[in-house]
Amino acid sequence: MKFSTRSEYGLRAMVVLAGIEDATPVSLRQIASLEQISEQYLEQIFMDLKKAELVQSIRGAYGGYLLxxxxxxxxxxxxLEVLEGPIFHCECLGKDGEQPSCSFKEEPCIVQVVWRRLQDGMDHILEGMNLRDLQQGKYL
Amino acid sequence: MKFSTRSEYGLRAMVVLAGIEDATPVSLRQIASLEQISEQYLEQIFMDLKKAELVQSIRGAYGGYLLxxxxxxxxxxxxLEVLEGPIFHCECLGKDGEQPSCSFKEEPCIVQVVWRRLQDGMDHILEGMNLRDLQQGKYL
DNA sequence: TTTATATCCTACCTCTTAACTAGGAATATG
DNA sequence: CATATTCCTAGTTAAGAGGTAGGATATAAA
Structure with a gap:
């Protein structure tokens, strides 16, 4: 199990945006150069961040993104929910009428509870951190 | 991010072993059939479980595995540590003399602290669950 | 108006790896 | 010896991560 580079790059970029004082838009070229990331790859990441309404964009010269x-x-x-997508499957219980493939026929399945607890724990940790405090190094 | 089927299959198999009363070895054929898993794939998983000394094996007819x-x-x-391997990278800090690729030059890097906290949180949750209680449905 | 700089959008590519599959050697039982 | 099992290595395949490429659209400044 590991996080994708999408999460790492996207999070780093968001921290950069959080460090901008006034409402000056920052171009992806600047961020990509600063963080040593492919600009076009970053584009795709930001399309998702925008769709999720975490950033807004300003097109044209002197445009860019801001929170x-x-x-x-x-x-x-x-x-991270945007960048990584929902997590933790348990496919052993058959979906929509399929035969369950695992021996724990109950819902919830015994193994599924492990994934569920992990998911809840991670959500709790991540919900407890915000971008401002992260950028200011308060979690170090 | 998601867990591999290795983790799911391996964990399910371990729960099966935990459900055996006496010290009777259980063959992979039995487990594979019970859990609807490829027997040969399960073999590879159990080689790792054995190397980690979580199970022991008995070869030959009427052999199998037990905890x-x-x-x-x-x-x-x-x-899960055995099945999934260590988790959570942060490659933005250059390793062994490389140039760091991210703009947070400090060690620990600002973004890395997120992965670290997640890792610690997950370890804590998983360390708090044991196979006996899981098998007995105490976490449901 | 023209040029430079941006975001927007879609399609494609390429390599890695997860998830198996295959087949045989070694070992134990009866 | 026949059968059942673990042990071990190598090969296969499909999907997805991690990008590239190229062009359309929008905006600011000269």
């Missing part, structure tokens, strides 16, 4: 709301109002969970 | 120690002495963390 859609105050950094303190954006939790790390919200960011 | 290497009492189920209550085996944490879910130990199992």
């Amino acid at each position: 859609a709301r105050d950094a303190s109002e954006i939790s790390i969970r919200q960011i | 290497a120690r009492d189920a209550s002495e085996i944490s879910i963390r130990q199992i």
Whole structure:
């Protein structure tokens, strides 16, 4: 199990945006150069961040991206949920009428409870961190 | 991010072993049939479980696998660590003399702390669950 | 108006790896 | 010896991560 580079790059970029004082848009070229990331790859990541309304964009020259709301109002969970997608499967219980493949026929299945607990635990940790505090190094 | 089927299959198989009363070895054929898993794939998983000394094996006819120690002495963390391998990278800090690729030059890097907290949180959750209690449905 | 700089959008590519599959050697039982 | 099992290595395949490429659209400044 590991997080994708999407999460790492996207989170790093969001921290960069959180470090901008006034509402100056920052171009992806700047971020990509600063963080040593492919600019076009970053583009795709930001399309998702925008769709999730975590950032807003300004097109054209001197355009770029800025946070859609105050950094303190954006939790790390919200960011990673967008970048990583929902997590933790348990396919042993057959879906929509299929035969269950595992021997724990009950719902919830015994093994599934492990994934569920992990998911809840991670959500709790990530929801407890916001972008402002992260950028200011308060979690170090 | 998601867990591999190795983790799911391996964990399910370990729960099966935990459900055996006496010290009767269970063959992979039985487990594979019970859990609807490829027997040869399960073999590879069990080679790792054995190397980690979580199970012991008995070769030959009427052989099979059994837990290497009492189920209550085996944490879910130990199992998943073997099956999933260590987790959570942060490659933005250059390793062994490389140039760091991210803009947070400090060690620990600002983003890395997120992965670290997640890792610690997951370890804590998984360490708090043991195979005996899982098998007996105490976490449901 | 023209040029430079951006975001927007879609399609494609390429390599890695997860998830198996295959087949045989070694070992134990009866 | 026949059968059942673990042990071990190598090969296969499909999907997805991690990008690239190229062009359309929008905006600011000269």
